[in-house]
Amino acid sequence: MDEDERVGVGPWPGGPAAWPRHQDGTLDERYDPELLEHGDRRNVVDRYRYWTLEAVVADLDTRRHPFHVAIENWQHDLNIGSVVRTANAFLAAEVHIVGNRRWNRRGAMVTDRYQHVRHHPTVADLVAWAQAEGLPVLGVDNLPGSVALEGYALPRACVLVFGQESVGLSEQARAAAVDVLHIAQFGSTRSINAGAAAAIAMHAWVAQHA
Structure with missing residues (x-):
């Protein structure tokens, strides 16, 4: 803390x-x-x-948005704390950690106390959960054949999935996604930080639905 x-x-x-x-x-x-x-x-x-703490969480639970955020954690990604903090700011329903259960909470700045976080050992577990809940899975990565996030009609209830920093979405996550979305870039870098990408995608959802 x-x-x-x-x-x-x-x-x-x-x-x-x-x-x-x-x-x-x-x-x-x-x-x-x-x-x-x-x-x-x-x-x-x-x-x-x-x-x-309990009163804050109970009040947030009455207002949470129906989008979920998932991030793959195969190599103890340090961006997860930032993703959790942003998910709290945009009032996501839940954050889903896929892979390693342990993650660095420092970047969350204690917001993980107020944000529901669920763990799934594998991508298949996440997908099975999403299917049971009737939630489409959307990947976010700048891959060949991906669709621009800008102008994309995001479902009101959905799961936005982000890959491990530097390697992006796993093959299993790509295969499970209804669509893979990319964020427009105009500079020399190949990709942007996973935490920043998650913030942009969440704000895109907020701009359409909140």
Whole structure:
């Protein structure tokens, strides 16, 4: 946990007597007495200041978008934390880690506490889950024969799959995808960072549906 103690807010003004309560005088159960007393230094928007972790997740669950994000993790990809953080920012339904269960959480900046993360040992497991849920799988990679993300009508409910950094989508993921989408590039580099690609694709979904 790397919470920045310079951000956030201090103790609730006015002390315990001013804490948010119900009409019967009991403390509003969304609020954490420890945070109210000592301050809230977490990386959360103001709406959730002083709320318990459970209350924040419960509220997010009422508003989550129906798109999912999956990333292959065969070589302990360091981008996964960034993908999780972005998925939290865009309120994805879930993030799916395919391959190695362990991943570097540092880049998530604690957002994995608020974002549902599911593990699948193989691509086949992910695909079986998606089929059971009725969700089309869309790969994102700049491969020959791929379709431009720009202008593509993304399904409202879907799974966006991203490959391992440097090697891209695995053959199994490509075969499972309804379409593979690429992000337009205009410079000299062959590809962009997987975390950046995931952010662009998620924002494309948000621009169409949110």
